Amino acid sequence: MTTLNMRQKLMSYLADADDSKIKAIYTLLAPNIDKESEFKLTDEQFAILEKEREMHLSGETKSYSRQETFEIIRGQRSF
Structure with a gap:
């Protein structure tokens, strides 16, 4: 399965998932999400x-x- 397919499946799933599942997934990914939004100069x-x-x-x-x-x-x- 390509990453494009994975993205599409995840977006489709997240659009209809209940709140507890969204919170669980966010908790799992939050450290990565926060790191990506940081801007640092070399x-x-x-x-x-x-x-x-x-x-x-x-x-x-x-x-x-x-x-x-x-x-x-x-x-x-x-x-």
């Missing part, structure tokens, strides 16, 4: 972000307001 990503932040604070790079960004995207302004 050390490399964090280092890049920190370097760009320092460049911004020192004035080495330019920042744009939200409005300026929209104008650049729409071609109404150059950067």
Whole structure:
């Protein structure tokens, strides 16, 4: 059975399952669900972000307001 078939069967089952079964399945899967929703940067990503932040604070790079960004995207302004 493919994972697509498994997903379809599970969704169909869950749509009609009684509350106690939903709670049991959720309890079983909750640790995985919570982990997937966490957002974490790698050390490399964090280092890049920190370097760009320092460049911004020192004035080495330019920042744009939200409005300026929209104008650049729409071609109404150059950067």
